[in-house]
Amino acid sequence: MLSKSLTSAARGTLLMSTLARSLSTIQTAPRMDLVSGPNVFASFSQQATKHGAVNLGQGFPSFAPPDFLVEAAQEAMTTPLNNQYTRPGGNPQLVQALADYYSPKFGRNLDAMTEIATSTGAQEGIWLIIMALVGEGEEVVCVEPYFDAYVKAAHLGGGTITGLPLRSTGSTGTSADFELDIPELEKTLSDKSRVLILNTPHNPTGKVFSRDELQAVADVVKKYPNLIVVADEVYEAAVFEGLTHERFATLDGMWERTISVFSAGKTFSCTGWRCGYMIGPSNLITPLQGAQGVIAFAGVTPIEVAVASAFKKAEETGYFESYAKMMEEKRDLLVNGLRDVGLEPVVPQGGYFTLCDTSASWCDPPAGSGYSSPEHETDPLWGRRDFRVAQMFTEDAKVTGIPPSASYSPHNRDPADNLLRFAHCKEDSDLTEAVRRLKEFKASRS
Ligand code: GLN
Numbered sequence: 001m002l003s004k005s006l007t008s009a010a011r012g013t014l015l016m017s018t019l020a021r022s023l024s025t026i027q028t029a030p031r032m033d034l035v036s037g038p039n040v041f042a043s044f045s046q047q048a049t050k051h052g053a054v055n056l057g058q059g060f061p062s063f064a065p066p067d068f069l070v071e072a073a074q075e076a077m078t079t080p081l082n083n084q085y086t087r088p089g090g091n092p093q094l095v096q097a098l099a100d101y102y103s104p105k106f107g108r109n110l111d112a113m114t115e116i117a118t119s120t121g122a123q124e125g126i127w128l129i130i131m132a133l134v135g136e137g138e139e140v141v142c143v144e145p146y147f148d149a150y151v152k153a154a155h156l157g158g159g160t161i162t163g164l165p166l167r168s169t170g171s172t173g174t175s176a177d178f179e180l181d182i183p184e185l186e187k188t189l190s191d192k193s194r195v196l197i198l199n200t201p202h203n204p205t206g207k208v209f210s211r212d213e214l215q216a217v218a219d220v221v222k223k224y225p226n227l228i229v230v231a232d233e234v235y236e237a238a239v240f241e242g243l244t245h246e247r248f249a250t251l252d253g254m255w256e257r258t259i260s261v262f263s264a265g266k267t268f269s270c271t272g273w274r275c276g277y278m279i280g281p282s283n284l285i286t287p288l289q290g291a292q293g294v295i296a297f298a299g300v301t302p303i304e305v306a307v308a309s310a311f312k313k314a315e316e317t318g319y320f321e322s323y324a325k326m327m328e329e330k331r332d333l334l335v336n337g338l339r340d341v342g343l344e345p346v347v348p349q350g351g352y353f354t355l356c357d358t359s360a361s362w363c364d365p366p367a368g369s370g371y372s373s374p375e376h377e378t379d380p381l382w383g384r385r386d387f388r389v390a391q392m393f394t395e396d397a398k399v400t401g402i403p404p405s406a407s408y409s410p411h412n413r414d415p416a417d418n419l420l421r422f423a424h425c426k427e428d429s430d431l432t433e434a435v436r437r438l439k440e441f442k443a444s445r446s
Contacts, residue, residue, distance in 0.1 A: 041057065045057060047394045048400035051395050057401055060271040066313075072310055087298060091298075094304040095116045096308070097311045098116050117278045119276040124274070125288070129230055129278070130153045133194070138195075144407060144412060145204055162188055164185060165181075166205065173345075193227050194227065196229050200231070204404050204407055204421040205353075206351045206353055214248050227257065237327075238352060260278065262277050262279070274303070275300070330424045334422060334434075337434070338422070338438075348424075362446055386416050401422045405417065
């Protein structure tokens with residue numbers, strides 16, 4: 001009991017200090033133990049800002065979204081009801097626009113209300129899938145390297161993770177060298193497997209799976225009636241060299257078991273808008289709508305309305321063609337620059353990212369030099385070579401990339417030690433400045 005003689009200010013101070021004590025000893029729920037490490041993308045973005053580095057780390061564009069998208073958002077907000085809750089599962093205008101755009105791509109007449117669900121970012125879409133469809137202890141198989149959010153969502157949702165490595169043949173120096181080992185897929189999948197996550201174009205390698213490669217996966221998947229395939233296609237708009245973006249859901253017999261995941265943030269260069277969506281059969285999609293109704297209730301109304309209008313404008317103006325061409329030119333700019341510096345790139349066939357080889361001795365962080373981010377010294381990832389190279393480049397070369405070992409399960413990380421991922425979804429001036437700084441850094445170390 002508080003003494004009656006305390007002034008109200010003193011009573012407030014006492015209450016605050018009691019609260020601070022109990023909060024400082026509070027235990028997080030055990031489910032947080034597996035996901036509590038620092039987020040590699042957020043950490044390196046913060047480091048880039050702190051050290052004045054060109055940020056080729058986190059996969060967000062440094063250029064502006066198309067004018068028609070920004071204008072559509074401004075316009076959307078002038079309608080009063082567009083500032084209020086929208087339908088859980090997706091604003092009706094957006095799901096209709098998506099049904100119109102994707103029906104020909106999926107070769108079927110998509111039902112806007114039951115075969116499409118929206119989410120606040122594709123990352124939340126992955127979470128909705130895990131929440132709605134993966135039971136406690138069920139297995140999520142992730143092709144690796146992977147976007148680490150799959151693994152964190154699966155852990156938080158109570159699933160178990162099995163990594164399935166892409167193996168590099170190293171023969172062409174392009175992302176086509178990364179191959180999925182089909183006998184290994186056969187050995188990995190079992191009746192306990194609930195979800196297989198396949199990502200094309202692939203982060204971080206840039207691999208674009210061919211139809212034959214996807215068919216080989218489908219042939220194995222067919223044997224497991226309980227297995228759902230999550231086809232992460234958020235980089236679908238960035239496919240290079242005239243390759244075709246192939247959709248797993250369009251393979252014979254695969255529609256019924258596939259949820260395809262997309263990102264308006266990636267396609268329209270507005271990752272901060274958090275606008276994702278999923279397409280699939282109604283028995284897989286309506287549970288996601290239900291989960292969204294409980295979690296965020298609904299998407300962000302004016303953003304969903306703006307993206308609906310953007311899909312129409314994009315088709316009319318040839319946006320998708322010019323976007324793919326622009327991204328390919330940016331890839332070329334970065335790839336050529338990295339070659340000039342002596343950081344041999346793995347030329348990506350699609351997506352936002354380019355891996356490069358940092359095994360040259362001028363990239364070795366000097367022994368005992370730190371470069372392991374003191375903030376994170378308890379996390380085993382942060383002492384690995386690729387993390388230390390990324391930290392050294394950020395602090396001393398003033399260029400930030402992402403260490404790819406964060407994208408592998410613990411026992412498969414070694415191939416990532418001499419790799420670094422740079423994002424080419426950046427202003428040309430950022431790409432050329434990054435290359436200039438890397439050259440200068442190399443000269444200073446030779
Ligand atoms: N997918 C993005 C990347 O790989 C990051 C997304 C995020 O930071 N949540 O950089």
